[in-house]
Amino acid sequence: MIAVIGGAGYIGSHTIVYLIQQGKEVVVFDNLSTGHREFVPNHIPFIEGDLANKEDLVRLFTGYLQIHTVIHFAAFAYVSESVEQPSKYYQNNVVNTIKLLDTMLSYDVKKLFFPQHVQHMGTR
Numbered sequence: 001m002i003a004v005i006g007g008a009g010y011i012g013s014h015t016i017v018y019l020i021q022q023g024k025e026v027v028v029f030d031n032l033s034t035g036h037r038e039f040v041p042n043h044i045p046f047i048e049g050d051l052a053n054k055e056d057l058v059r060l061f062t063g064y065l066q067i068h069t070v071i072h073f074a075a076f077a078y079v080s081e082s083v084e085q086p087s088k089y090y091q092n093n094v095v096n097t098i099k100l101l102d103t104m105l106s107y108d109v110k111k112l113f114f115p116q117h118v119q120h121m122g123t124r
């Protein structure tokens with residue numbers, strides 16, 4: 001099973017459609033901060049949760065022990081806002097990603113697909 005983090009967002013929701021077409025099993029994890037619940041087809045398991053919240057991540061990986069791969073799209077992604085509010089972007093795009101990675105390791109999940117976040121880390 002593939003966990004799509006941020007799967008209710010723009011790129012994530014298109015990715016899950018593709019994965020389903022390829023016959024993959026998918027679970028979506030998203031806090032709906034910029035995503036939309038209706039972007040995720042009803043038959044796909046959906047966990048409403050926040051990467052910042054350890055209990056939410058445990059709920060995902062404990063609830064779906066068959067997860068072997070994570071595709072990580074959960075981030076803030078507005079370039080101009082990242083310059084105005086760098087710590088907001090650092091917290092979500094860097095710190096929360098580390099929380100995800102730590103949790104993956106504790107569940108022995110070692111496959112990660114990750115888009116280019118570097119430009120949104122709040123650096124000037």
Ligand SMILES: NC(=O)c1ccc[n+]([C@@H]2O[C@H](COP(=O)([O-])OP(=O)(O)OC[C@H]3O[C@@H](n4cnc5c(N)ncnc54)[C@H](O)[C@@H]3O)[C@@H](O)[C@H]2O)c1
Pocket residue numbers: 005006007008009010011012029030031032033034035036049050051052073074075076077092096115116117120
């Ligand atoms: N849209 C593009 O053209 C583009 C291009 C290159 C890279 N990217 C990168 O792809 C990723 C996704 O971009 P997008 O355009 O789909 O953005 P998006 O805002 O549509 O999707 C991000 C999703 O992550 C969720 N999310 C954010 N923080 C979360 C958290 N802490 N916990 C759980 N869920 C959280 C949001 O609710 C949303 O559904 C970003 O890293 C972005 O930088 C996007």
